[in-house]
Amino acid sequence: MKRTILGVLAIAFLLAACNNAGQPSQAGPDSVSQEHTSTAAADSAPVTALTPQFSGLDSKVATSLKMVVDQYLHIKNGLADDNSADAANGGRAMAEALAGVNPSLLTPEQQKVFTDNADDLKEHAEHIGKNEGNIAHQREHFAAMSEDVYALVKAYGGGRPLYHDYCPMYDNNKGALWLSEEKNVKNPYMAGMTSCGSVKEMIK
């Protein structure tokens, strides 16, 4: 009996969430629709907060890293708007911003996270910059880039709260993460499905 009540409640919640998101209510309570209940569910569900590993980062480095994150968000918003040229601008600007980070101001432990990710990130930024007009390829690099940026902000923070979002459908359902400055889901991977995805955690 208890189970039945819980089941009914779960279905009712899902249907409500789907309706709020403007999705047709015939979407059943299966796992796929649950992944795509989008913003309405994301707003009501509690989001775990994560505190960056290092505190007291050198202020120069913190400023230059924030510029890298700025450009990451620039690329993300370009892709979410299906604007390849804007994403490319962000890519070129990110490569420049990365060159402005001076890792020698960091402690060896802090430095390691940077060197583990910086060359990979630079390459993705350059490729996104070079591939204006090929948004599918830009998105491939963005998926890999997001892993690098996630590693960086988990260690240093992003200079602002960031949301770690997840799109389960990208790349034939392999899935991909991205980071966002806003709690509302704005998917940079799937054209025409911008509200699809879920919020995994918040990074302070």
Add this chain to the structure above:
Amino acid sequence: MVIIQFIRPVKNQHPGKSADDITRLYPVPSPVLHLLQEACYDCHSNYTRYPWYTNIQPVGWIMAAHTRDGKQELNFSEYGSYSAKRQLNKLKRIREQIATNQMPLRSYTWMHAGARLSNLQKKMIIHWIDDVLQANKGTGY
């Protein structure tokens, strides 16, 4: 035309095997290594083969520019100098470039018949990459 023949680019032929060579990082079965050498190494390693016509300028200059750009993107001879993350990401992209026939470049295979990969040869390289990725799962990525 005569004068430019005397301006020759430095050849991309380094002696010995670099400490950062990809074969020092991962096991590369010799048939796969052979394919990489035939189809990729002219532009993506420190060992370019120079056919006779590259001694005629500006062919040699164009070739030098190609090799410079190719090595900047990917250099199998310096693979160990990349971060662990970049190493595995590069493998994934090599896999994709080969699977989607974007590499080797058609402009290159047009002149170098030996660099054309058959479907079976592509599968051999892809299979090797999958093995390496599997063996390195959870490290650096």
